[in-house]
Amino acid sequence: MLDANLKTQLKTYLEKVSRPIEIVASLDDSAKSQELLALLNEIATLSERVSVVERRGDSERKPSFSISEPGKDTGIRFAGIPMGHEFTSLVLALLQVGGHPVKLDDAVIEQIRNLDGDYRFETYFSLSCQNCPEVVQALNVMALINPRIRHVAIDGALFQNEVEARQIMAVPTMFMNGEVFGQGRSGVKEILAKLDTNAGERAAKELANKPVFDTLIVGGGPAGAAAAIYSARKGIATGVVAERFGGQVLDTLAIENFVSVTETEGPKFATALEQHVKTYEVDIMDVQRAEALIPGRINEVRLANGAVLKAKTIVLATGARWREINVPGEREYRNHGVAYCPHCDGPLFKGKRVAVIGGGNSGVEAAIDLAGIVREVTLFEFGATLRADEVLQRKLRSLANVTVVTQAQTTEITGDGKKVNGLVYKDLRSGDVKTVELEGVFVQIGLVPNTEWLKGTVELSKHGEIVVDARGATSVPGVFAAGDVTTVPFKQIVIAVGEGAKASLSAFDYLIRNSEAVEAASEAEAEAAV
The missing domain is CATH 3.40.30.80 (Glutaredoxin)
Structure with a gap:
């Protein structure tokens, strides 16, 4: 074997x-x-x-x-x-x-x-x-x-x-x-x-005793890792707080477009990121979720366990997650027929009928992968045509067990109380409402930025992304952002890495140019803590 x-x-x-x-x-x-x-x-x-x-x-x-x-x-x-x-x-x-x-x-x-x-x-x-x-x-x-x-x-x-x-x-x-x-x-x-x-309580006490960081990076994906490396190389006190180191890369199967790396897998790439960061003096605080940003002379990040981390500058790199279609039945049947990772969950639907929602590259790739496992795939696209690259569309059209339905608006995912048994959609051409019997629905309609916890503190776009300028600066002085969570176009790993490095360098530049005010605030913070 x-x-x-x-x-x-x-x-x-x-x-x-x-x-x-x-x-x-x-x-x-x-x-x-x-x-x-x-x-x-x-x-x-x-x-x-x-x-x-x-x-x-x-x-x-x-x-x-x-x-x-x-x-x-x-x-x-x-x-x-x-x-x-x-x-x-x-x-x-x-x-x-x-x-x-x-x-x-x-x-x-x-x-x-x-x-x-x-x-x-x-x-x-x-x-x-x-x-x-x-x-x-x-x-x-x-x-x-x-x-x-x-x-x-x-x-x-x-x-x-x-x-x-x-x-x-x-x-x-x-x-x-x-x-x-x-x-x-x-x-x-x-x-x-x-x-x-008792682990959460112990962790909160330990985190509460952390000193003020020069730069605190929130998020451990490619942008956060790059920011941490560039910050640490400047010799300043650097911390990374992340819910899971690696971020969305952990959910990526194949990576074939990161310059100098011909081919790798997401989890391997995430491990390499973490190992690289650990070669520097970076305080990594993982399995911690940020709940609030409190701007000030010294910025604060409040965590879900109640601990508060303090930093002179912040780099926000919380990334994005799979976008939901937000129809009845989606959340009720999540992991009970509604899935977001065809590579992970596809084998569980062997010989069954499934749907893929989304006609972009990720949706078409999912349909192609699933076609080799399941009995039948129906791909639903809201628009009049698929948006995937032509090479993927040609492959899709060659598969006998795949049906493509365009101008289809999914309105409900149905089930028997335990698992998915169908999908309801509206035919946007005729206005008719139709039902398809199936056992699984794979949602592939893009990403949504992880910024709910930032509402009211930094400027967000209408899509919920953090608005940044050419230097990665946000609307809050001393707070920078990088990667898929920002308004920077083209959500790619290689771009996130570059943006993370840039945001970190901008944070360091901010520290230098505002050193007197930042140090005064830091000293006042230390005196208040005594």
Whole structure:
């Protein structure tokens, strides 16, 4: 199953293993069990420290396998064949069980060890989901650290009966002790925040004691990362506060237009951004949501946990999110048939009928991808023609199971109370209202800026974007902005990076030109705090 290059890479990785690893495979007579066994035996040939044990007739899912030291139970199990995006999760599990150090801060490791409770996690993933590995890897490492945590990662496409029974229509979906725990991308810190009920209060106290930053960047996407790097290189006190480092890039599958990088994937790019920022003295405060900007001689950012961060200058880089169509049924059936990531959730709709709303590049690309998985795709476009690039339209027209409906206004997404069963639209040519029976709706109509928390403080455009000038300055002195959250046209990663650098340089220039007033305000702030 592994090609020569992958074998060579894996063999090199397994040389880092310092402890014996036992893979226990639970199998039956199915073809998938034989396929899994072949993969595991192939892995075992690459290291003398890896052994495979077969079990049949046990109560575990089949095919599945656990990874542990001989005679020990780490609580880590994969149900299915973890190839695709999950192959990295498999390799990491092998390395970590084999003694390779876990890349977590000591404080986080201690927090995991101190969790008081017994937690049995199940994560449903799809092999094409770029968001799933972070959840799988986070729970695997938590199970490795704390023996009271167990985790099984389940390929939803292979265990379709469970997906149907549990009405799972989006991945990753996490269950804890049999109940839904969460959906969507989550890392160790996000999961800990939900398990450790006192974590938020402790974090708020710690954040409240932060000194005044020279520049505080709000947002951890490409624009925020670039701003942090350029700020830190000036030798000034720099902080980044972000709900999730990487931002919307984490939800991007393929990146093929970032200059000097021929091809990469969003999560890999986001990891590279964070690693680059961490090479500098930047205070990264992630898993924190900004709730209010309070301008002043010293600017303040109030967080959702109640903590307040202070800074002489601010760079706003909170990015954007998927735009909703705002019709009845959309929010009610989100993750129950309404989806925004065809790469992640598409495999769950295998053999079913789905709709894609949006005729731009993202919508047409989604329809093309889904056509290879589902039974039938209907693409709805509000305008008279599709807006996607012609090369994509030609590909779309070549697909027999895709129907395109233009001049269609979606008015409702219907369901049976549990999941989506149809879509209602108005034919703008005739005025007729029509209904299409289907099981899934993928919304692909662009982005909306994350600026709700800024209303009334900085000038926003009619589309909710932060109005900036050529230097990235906002309407508030000392507050700058960059990336998809601003009025800068063309929402592209490479543009966001450049804008982030520019906003940071502008903030530094502001500090220099207003140094006396800024320092006086900072000293007054420090005296008031005594």
